[in-house]
Amino acid sequence: MRIRAAGRALALARRAAPAHVLWYVLLTALAGLGPLAVAWLTKLVIDAVASDGARWTDLVNLAVALAGVGLVVALLPHITRYLRAELDRKVMLGANEDLYAAVDRFVGLRRFEDPAFLDRLQVARSSGVNGPGMLVDGTLGCGQALIVVGGFAGTLFSLGPWIAFAVLLSAVPAFFAELALSRRRVAMVAAIGQSERKEMFYAGLLTDPQAAKELRLFGAGPFLWGRMAVELRAINRGHRDIDRREMVTQTGLAAFAALTTGALLLWAVRAATLGTLTVGDVALVVAAVAAVQNALAGLVSEAVSVHQAVLLFDHYLAVVDAGPDLPVRPDPAPTPPLLDGITFDDVWFRYADDQPWVLRGVDLFLPVGAATAVVGLNGAGKTTLVKLLCRLYDPSRGRILWDGVDLRDLDPGELRRRIRAVFQDAVRYDLTARENIALGDLTALDDSARVVAAARAAGMHDLLDGLPNGYETPLTRVFFSEADRNDPSTGTVLSGGQWQRLALARGLVAVHPDLLILDEPSSALDAQAEYEVHSRLRELRAGRTSLLVSHRLGVLREADQIVVLADGRVTEQGRHDELVLVGGEYARLFALQASGYQRRIEESV
Numbered sequence: 001m002r003i004r005a006a007g008r009a010l011a012l013a014r015r016a017a018p019a020h021v022l023w024y025v026l027l028t029a030l031a032g033l034g035p036l037a038v039a040w041l042t043k044l045v046i047d048a049v050a051s052d053g054a055r056w057t058d059l060v061n062l063a064v065a066l067a068g069v070g071l072v073v074a075l076l077p078h079i080t081r082y083l084r085a086e087l088d089r090k091v092m093l094g095a096n097e098d099l100y101a102a103v104d105r106f107v108g109l110r111r112f113e114d115p116a117f118l119d120r121l122q123v124a125r126s127s128g129v130n131g132p133g134m135l136v137d138g139t140l141g142c143g144q145a146l147i148v149v150g151g152f153a154g155t156l157f158s159l160g161p162w163i164a165f166a167v168l169l170s171a172v173p174a175f176f177a178e179l180a181l182s183r184r185r186v187a188m189v190a191a192i193g194q195s196e197r198k199e200m201f202y203a204g205l206l207t208d209p210q211a212a213k214e215l216r217l218f219g220a221g222p223f224l225w226g227r228m229a230v231e232l233r234a235i236n237r238g239h240r241d242i243d244r245r246e247m248v249t250q251t252g253l254a255a256f257a258a259l260t261t262g263a264l265l266l267w268a269v270r271a272a273t274l275g276t277l278t279v280g281d282v283a284l285v286v287a288a289v290a291a292v293q294n295a296l297a298g299l300v301s302e303a304v305s306v307h308q309a310v311l312l313f314d315h316y317l318a319v320v321d322a323g324p325d326l327p328v329r330p331d332p333a334p335t336p337p338l339l340d341g342i343t344f345d346d347v348w349f350r351y352a353d354d355q356p357w358v359l360r361g362v363d364l365f366l367p368v369g370a371a372t373a374v375v376g377l378n379g380a381g382k383t384t385l386v387k388l389l390c391r392l393y394d395p396s397r398g399r400i401l402w403d404g405v406d407l408r409d410l411d412p413g414e415l416r417r418r419i420r421a422v423f424q425d426a427v428r429y430d431l432t433a434r435e436n437i438a439l440g441d442l443t444a445l446d447d448s449a450r451v452v453a454a455a456r457a458a459g460m461h462d463l464l465d466g467l468p469n470g471y472e473t474p475l476t477r478v479f480f481s482e483a484d485r486n487d488p489s490t491g492t493v494l495s496g497g498q499w500q501r502l503a504l505a506r507g508l509v510a511v512h513p514d515l516l517i518l519d520e521p522s523s524a525l526d527a528q529a530e531y532e533v534h535s536r537l538r539e540l541r542a543g544r545t546s547l548l549v550s551h552r553l554g555v556l557r558e559a560d561q562i563v564v565l566a567d568g569r570v571t572e573q574g575r576h577d578e579l580v581l582v583g584g585e586y587a588r589l590f591a592l593q594a595s596g597y598q599r600r601i602e603e604s605v
């Protein structure tokens with residue numbers, strides 16, 4: 001499994017930056033050979049200077065070679081550092097591309113509501129994408145260290161086999177100790193993932209312009225900061241624990257390394273005084289011991305970083321390989337234009353097995369070309385019904401049929417192209433007005449006429465047209481667009497009702513969707529805007545299939561059918577007049593709202 005992960009990471013690096021990987025490998029190998037060449041040339045120069053019969057030209061040649069190798073050794077780290085940084089950048093881009101493509105393939109919403117998966121996603125986003133770069137660096141670092149160790153160990157071996165053996169043995173405890181530390185570090189990263197997400201949430205909230213108003217008014221800042229501090233302390237505890245272990249391990253290892261180095265130096269000096277080693281040999285031993293110790297320490301830390309990279313990359317692979325969260329048929333049925341209607345056939349739904357049922361056997365038919373309105377108390381399941389219709393979840397039991405074909409047999413992308421929905425909690429994108437609208441159908445991004453028509457339908461055209469840069473004005477004071485670099489003050493902040501109308505424009509920008517869903521599209525509109533918007537919507541809906549959810553029963557009166565949702569079932573269904581005559585829940589709610597308005601009129605008269 002780990003080997004497979006390492007293979008995938010290296011393959012990703014090769015794909016993202018093939019030339020950089022090749023050059024990086026070559027230069028790293030060269031950098032590994034450099035210190036050995038310098039040490040040997042230094043030994044030869046010293047021995048030549050110390051000997052009586054050395055020729056001047058030989059000395060000069062050796063010195064020039066030493067200087068040349070020294071130059072290469074000095075230059076290589078700078079070039080490899082650049083290559084490494086560039087490789088990391090390219091690989092990270094490729095890894096991010098794959099990660100977000102995978103996240104985009106999650107057809108439904110379940111994964112985004114699963115805390116364990118969100119933890120993985122957090123690790124994948126923050127560290128996993130660096131895995132392949134870390135792995136290449138670490139693998140090459142290991143390779144380089146092995147070249148140095150191999151070269152110098154050979155040298156030490158020629159001077160005395162047991163020295164080479166002793167030096168190599170001294171690295172074994174370090175290797176296993178670092179490996180154990182690495183395991184703990186990765187476990188710690190996963191363990192603090194939840195705290196990190198909470199800390200990010202509080203940090204975002206404390207600096208969020210939208211939240212600033214309430215937080216100041218309620219004086220909730222210190223409370224949230226207190227919560228954030230709790231998470232930060234938990235994160236710190238995780239890091240502190242690892243840092244302490246690291247300190248104890250590293251100091252023990254350093255003391256052990258210093259002892260072995262000292263013993264070897266003593267041996268070399270004694271051997272030189274006895275005449276078994278030359279002066280050049282002593283210089284070589286000194287260089288070799290230092291280089292082998294350094295390289296072994298490097299080998300251990302690089303091996304550890306490879307290990308860590310693979311463990312982190314495992315989280316990344318878990319996300320990238322997760323696949324769609326709802327079953328998607330490999331050979332989906334085509335999604336033709338809606339001809340007959342949509343059927344809810346005994347639909348049961350709950351958000352998780354341990355949660356209560358939200359829908360308990362909904363039977364409903366949305367006829368093509370008709371406007372259906374859904375009414376119900378808060379929490380009755382109206383938005384859930386809409387989300388099932390868009391196939392953001394699958395029913396727990398029962399079926400939803402598009403002209404008789406189960407939604408599960410259709411391609412979710414194709415289905416969604418036939419549906420446009422405006423949700424009550426529509427997103428406010430920090431983008432330009434044009435982009436905010438065109439996100440509803442990206443084919444309209446460069447089609448101003450369609451964007452303007454949608455804005456007109458939602459009653460937003462005059463306002464957007466009058467902005468400093470018209471439709472190109474950013475609807476945010478958080479960023480500014482490139483065009484506004486010289487005057488970033490053009491960004492505009494919309495009111496709640498204006499955002500709602502913009503969301504409506506986003507829903508209306510698609511050309512003739514088969515199904516238009518409006519979930520509380522006018523709750524924040526003033527009376528005049530609501531009247532205008534609904535008159536316009538009535539025109540737009542005429543002859544089209546639409547589903548309208550609203551608590552303002554007055555705007556639903558003209559729907560072709562009104563459906564009351566209660567206790568997870570359809571309890572009433574019919575036209576406004578029919579339901580009023582029946583005198584059930586709809587009639588009660590309608591009378592309640594109407595009496596409120598009536599009383600206010602009478603009081604003001």
Ligand SMILES: Nc1ncnc2c1ncn2[C@@H]1O[C@H](COP(=O)(O)OP(=O)(O)OP(=O)(O)O)[C@@H](O)[C@H]1O
Binds near residue numbers: 113377378379380
């Ligand atoms: N993502 C979710 N996970 C778990 N439960 C959820 C989720 N979304 C909604 N619910 C629960 O499902 C029930 C129905 O919610 P839904 O949003 O469909 O109601 P609604 O009729 O649209 O309400 P409202 O009129 O307040 O908008 C509620 O009890 C709610 O708590």
